[in-house]
Amino acid sequence: MKSRILPGFRLSLTYTLIYLGLIVIIPLIALLANITINISAIIEIVSDERLVSALFLSLRTAFISSFINAICGLAITWTLVRYKFPGRQVLDAMIDLPFALPTAVAGIAFTALYAPNGWIGSFFSSIDIKIAFTEVGIILVLIFIGLPFVIRTLQPVLQDLDKSLEEAAYSLGASKFQTFFRIIFPSLLPALLTGFALSFARTLGEYGSVIFIAGNIPNKTEIVPLLIMTKLEQFDYIGASVIGAMMLVISFIMLLIINSLQSWAGKK
């Protein structure tokens, strides 16, 4: 093997595996090993009404916010890559704010904005619409959390997109609309789906920002991570482990989907 000429393979790989094992793998196995109950007891925990409604809420809000991010993120990425306008660089730099701003800070800021007496919430409450402490509030804060995943995945792909294809389409008489949906969109689709999946995976497990704005009413605005937290506080470690394992399985499936999307995008 040619590449083995470089030294340090065994040292670096051994260190990587040990550290990965200690920090990530063993603790995750501990979670699975903690489920020491039989199948029927597991089914009982999983089919609990409160958990089912929390799970649907988490899936629904993660899906809707990621979908909105995919659509709006595409428009914003297009604007940032294709147009020059004053303030573009500032906007571009701002996109990463959700990565840098702690989730708890985002949570209290969104709650303050959308509470009935907040800057934006007071307007909506005057027309009798409640945003904070409802599902809409959760979706709004998750849009914030997931936005950079879509934009930062799309941006490099759009930047590298070969403009000559578009120009060829124009010169052959295609309309703007046709060019976008037949030429540009198909080449962006893998990246768009990857961004959506990354955003979905991240927002599904989000905790810090959501608990402030959700109101956390059981069966209504209670998300799965909060339910795990509640079980832990009641020292119901097995119940928490079962729900945690369920979330882990979903995370792992998402990771596999993201990886295959990325290799698809790489082939394009």
Next chain:
Amino acid sequence: MRNLNKIILILFSVLFLGLFLLCPLAIIFHESFSKGIEFYFKSISDPGALQAVELTLITVLIAIPANLIFGLMSSWAIAKFKFKGRNLLITLIDLPFSISPVISGMIYVLLFGLQGWFGPWLIANDFQIIFAVPGIVLATMFVTFPFVARELIPIMEEQGNDQEMAALSLGASGWQTFWRITLPRAKWGLLYGVILCNARAMGEFGAVSVVSGHIRGKTNTLPLYIEILYNEYNYVAAFSVASLLALLALITLIIKHLVEKKRCQ
């Protein structure tokens, strides 16, 4: 037609980003100064706040170097060599990114908590991990685990092995090659990873919340302290402390922007 599209899209982007990014940022600073500048400084110099700053810094000072060394080691192994299971290894390194923060904290409670695997042994030896500083550090290490490695692997892969080979063939040792060739060429990616790692480590909430036990003046990091103030309806103080983290986020963005510019040159 072209201009109309352009104007609509720019307007939409500015409005959307203004609503979702600028408004939250603006309200943090607005709320924190709503009782005047004196109250602001009193809130951020409160003993509880100072204690939270201290613990946050301790956590970061352990978590970043640990993940930095791991990042260097793993990217050397993964980017410079081809081996079986390489893709699986990359997936496993990415794992903490897609795991809910609550689960990231919970796994350590299950290991080191009272009822956990090592719980009885820890009690016998009078060493506390959960509801204490070591647990907070561990949970932070977990959630920031992939950051440096994730930035370094693609960069080192792209740079290939040619320069390292040249150095070795000219008689440099492995370490010399690493310090003089590999590291300088990857330094911007490294810095970028560390900045992101730092931002996440200082701001992590869910994972730390599970392991901390919220012991005031003992196991509060800044985000946990904000939660306590907020739940005590001490909103202005909560926003004052939050403004420190918002400031840190802005600094992070600026450094990141500068690093990206350097890297493009």
